[in-house]
Amino acid sequence: MRVLVSGGAGYIGSHTVVQLIAAGHDVLIVDNFANSKPTVVNRLEALTGKHLPVHAFDLTDHDKTEHLFASEDIDAVIHFAGLKAVGESVELPLEYYENNLGSTFSLVRAMRRHGVDKLVFSSSATVYGTNQEAATEDRATSATNPYGWTKVMQEQILRDVAVAHPSMRFALLRYFNPVGAHVSGTMGEDPQGIPNNLVPYISQVAVGRREYLQVYGDDYPTADGTGARDYIHVEDLAAGHLAALTKLGSMDEPVGVWNLGTGHGTTVLEMLHAFERAVGRELPYRVVERRAGDVAVSYADPAKANAELGWRATRTIDDMCVDTWRWQSANPTGYPDADA
Numbered sequence: 001m002r003v004l005v006s007g008g009a010g011y012i013g014s015h016t017v018v019q020l021i022a023a024g025h026d027v028l029i030v031d032n033f034a035n036s037k038p039t040v041v042n043r044l045e046a047l048t049g050k051h052l053p054v055h056a057f058d059l060t061d062h063d064k065t066e067h068l069f070a071s072e073d074i075d076a077v078i079h080f081a082g083l084k085a086v087g088e089s090v091e092l093p094l095e096y097y098e099n100n101l102g103s104t105f106s107l108v109r110a111m112r113r114h115g116v117d118k119l120v121f122s123s124s125a126t127v128y129g130t131n132q133e134a135a136t137e138d139r140a141t142s143a144t145n146p147y148g149w150t151k152v153m154q155e156q157i158l159r160d161v162a163v164a165h166p167s168m169r170f171a172l173l174r175y176f177n178p179v180g181a182h183v184s185g186t187m188g189e190d191p192q193g194i195p196n197n198l199v200p201y202i203s204q205v206a207v208g209r210r211e212y213l214q215v216y217g218d219d220y221p222t223a224d225g226t227g228a229r230d231y232i233h234v235e236d237l238a239a240g241h242l243a244a245l246t247k248l249g250s251m252d253e254p255v256g257v258w259n260l261g262t263g264h265g266t267t268v269l270e271m272l273h274a275f276e277r278a279v280g281r282e283l284p285y286r287v288v289e290r291r292a293g294d295v296a297v298s299y300a301d302p303a304k305a306n307a308e309l310g311w312r313a314t315r316t317i318d319d320m321c322v323d324t325w326r327w328q329s330a331n332p333t334g335y336p337d338a339d340a
Contacts, residue, residue, distance in 0.1 A: 001118075002026040002073055003245070006059060006107065007080030008052075009036035011189045012122065012178055014044055016078060016238040018187075021048045023242055028072060031081065032058040035192065037335045043186045059103035069110040076118035076248065078241055079107060082150070085196050086126070089147035100150035101157070108161055111168075118248045120171045120241055121158060124151045125230070125261075125298060127174060132298035137174070137257045144293050155257075162254035169251050171244035175260040176230035176300050178237050180320040181327035188327030189234075190334035198268060199231070199320070202275045203328040205283050213283065215268050217290035222297060228265030230299035233315035233323070236260075243309040261300025262313045271317060278321040 003020055007013040008029030014036075020027050029041070029052055041054055053072070057064045059081055082100040083089065089096040111119065125132055126148030127141040143149040158170045179199040181188030195201040204210045218225035240260040247256060266274075276283055306312050 001075035001245070002028070004028055004030060004072070004074045004077045005080065006030050006077065006103070007036075007082065009033060009038070009040040009054075010080055012234060012237060013078075013080040014040050014187055015182060015234045016080075016241045017044055017052070018047055018182065019238045019242055021050055028053040028055070028074070030055040030057065030059060030068060032056065035084070037190070037337065039335045039338060040187070047182070047184060047186065059106050060099060062106050062109070065106045065110045066113070069114040069116065074114070074116050076120070076245060077107065077111060077116060078120040078122070078245065079104070080122045082122070084147065086145050086147050087196065089145050089150075093146040096146045096150055101153060104154050104157060108158070112165065117168045118245070119158070119169070120173065120244050120248070121154065123155055123172050123174045124148065125174055125176045125300065127152050127155065130295055132295055134299065134301050135259065136301045137259060137304055159255055166254050168254055169248040170255045171248055172255065172257045173240060173244055173260055174257065174300075175237055175240070176232060176298065178234045179231050179324060180233040180235060180315065181323045182235070183323060183326075185326040185330045188324060188331065190331075198229070198271060199275070199324055202272060202283065203324050206275065206279045206325065207328050207332045209332070211284070213272060213285035215285050215287045216294060218287045220296040222265075222267050224267050224269045226268035227294055228267045228297045228299070230261040230264065231266050231271065231317060231320060232261050232313050233320050236313040236315055240305065240309065240311050243305075243311040247309055256308070258305040258309060259300040259302050260305055260311075260313070261302050263300060263302050265297050265299040266317050271321070274317045275321040275325065277318065278325040
C-alpha cells in the first residue's frame with residue numbers, strides 16, 4: 001500500500017516508517033516539524049535506501065491537506081501527528097483541543113473526499129483515566145488532563161464517522177510508555193527542553209546533560225515504592241502499527257481497538273537500575289514529592305492484540321535501555337539541526 005504517515009518524522013512515526021518500508025509499503029510523510037527535525041528524514045532515507053516524499057505543513061490547514069490528497073495516491077493513513085505533553089496541555093488547553101481535534105477533522109474529511117478508507121490512529125493509555133491497572137479495551141474511557149481528553153474525543157469522532165460511513169476502517173491503538181531506539185543508534189527519542197518521560201530523562205543524566213534523576217515519590221504500593229508503568233520498545237510498538245494496518249483489510253466491523261503493551265509494570269527504580277546496567281555505572285537520583293495526578297500502577301492487558309493482530313511485545317527493559325543508550329551516547333544532544 002501507499003501509506004501516508006502523519007507525524008512521520010516524530011519519535012514513533014519515524015520508527016514505523018522504517019518498518020513500513022521494510023514490509024514493502026510505499027511511504028509519504030506529512031509533518032510540521034513542531035516536535036521533530038528535518039534531519040530525521042535524512043536518517044530515514046539513509047536507513048531505508050528510499051527517497052521519502054515529505055509534505056511540511058500542519059494538518060489543521062484544510063487547503064494544504066486537501067491539496068495533498070488531491071495530488072498524491074494514498075491507500076491508508078497512520079495518524080501520529082498531534083501535541084502530546086500532558087503538563088503543557090493543562091497550561092494550553094485551547095491549543096491542544098484546536099490542534100489535535102482540528103488535524104483529525106481535516107485529515108478525515110480529506111480521506112472521505114478522496115476515497116481513502118483505512119486509518120490507524122495513535123491513541124493512548126491516558127484514555128483509561130485513573131483506572132490504568134490491567135486495562136482492557138472494554139473499560140470505560142475518561143481522562144485527567146486536556147491531552148488525554150483530546151484522545152478520548154478523537155476516538156469518539158472516529159467511531160461516529162464509522163457509523164455514518166460504515167465502509168471506513170479505523171484501528172484505535174492505545175499504548176502506554178514507548179521507549180528505546182533503533183538498533184542502528186541513528187534514530188531515537190529527542191524531546192525538546194526538559195524531558196517529560198522517565199527514560200529520556202535518565203539517558204540525559206547518563207550523558208551529562210542533567211545532574212540527577214528526580215524520582216517522584218517512593219511510598220506507592222509497589223515493590224520498591226516507586227510508580228510502575230508499562231514500558232514498550234518503540235520497535236515493538238511500530239510493529240503493532242503494521243499489524244493493525246494489515247488487520248484493517250480483513251475487519252468485519254468498522255472500528256477495532258487494541259492495547260499495545262507488555263502486560264506488566266516496571267517501577268522507576270527498576271528502570272533506573274536497568275539503565276545503569278546498560279551504561280556500566282551508577283546514576284545519581286533523588287526522591288522528591290509525588291506529582292499531582294500520578295497513578296501508582298499503569299499497565300496494559302495486551303491479550304486482545306496478541307490474539308487478533310498476531311502481535312506481541314518481545315523486547316525486554318534491558319533491550320530498551322541498551323538501545324536508548326546506544327542512541328543517546330552517539331547523539332548526546334539529540335538530532336543535529338543539519339546532518340553533515
